[in-house]
Amino acid sequence: MTPEALEPFCAGIVADDCEIAEPSRHLRRADVRVRWRWAAAERVIAGTVWPGVDGEGLPGHIHGGLLAAVLDEAMGWACWMNGYAAPGASTQVHFRAPARPGDALDLRAWLERSDGRTLMLCAELRNTAGVVASATGHYIAMRPPNLAAFAGWPGAQRFADLALRALAPIT
Numbered sequence: 001m002t003p004e005a006l007e008p009f010c011a012g013i014v015a016d017d018c019e020i021a022e023p024s025r026h027l028r029r030a031d032v033r034v035r036w037r038w039a040a041a042e043r044v045i046a047g048t049v050w051p052g053v054d055g056e057g058l059p060g061h062i063h064g065g066l067l068a069a070v071l072d073e074a075m076g077w078a079c080w081m082n083g084y085a086a087p088g089a090s091t092q093v094h095f096r097a098p099a100r101p102g103d104a105l106d107l108r109a110w111l112e113r114s115d116g117r118t119l120m121l122c123a124e125l126r127n128t129a130g131v132v133a134s135a136t137g138h139y140i141a142m143r144p145p146n147l148a149a150f151a152g153w154p155g156a157q158r159f160a161d162l163a164l165r166a167l168a169p170i171t
Helices: 003-010 064-081 156-166
Strands: 032-039 044-051 088-095 105-115 118-127 130-140
Touching: 032 064, 044 064, 064 088, 064 105, 064 118, 064 130
Parallel strands: none
Antiparallel strands: 032 044, 044 105, 088 130, 105 118, 118 130
């Protein structure tokens, strides 16, 4: 299957060191631009987030819920790209400094540890002054992956093909 065939459904994640132009259908609805990629050598999701003025909570401040959604989505992709099909069990977000509309925020998300089926992922958003927000998420790996659960999705076969590739042993 070609990357072009997977792109409309899988948001561009089809190979190591690929760019993720549109991370998910959820974030496409918000006033935020996101460009991130899978950095295979580091095993992290890395990129940049630009929240827009419609993402404000208090005037001049990006709503924490929008930042939390970005962190959660990035951790989910980091989980997936590290070879796990795993729903989130909990997410904790720490807000350390305000983000402003139009800020360019550096994003990183990674698998911190795996203990059997329990996974812990971490993510950070930084501006030029330091950490704006950080998150930890606990995920539970599906064994075996319940790909049948995705049968109703548009493009389910493409999803299953990607899942089988992503769940292959990591070398």
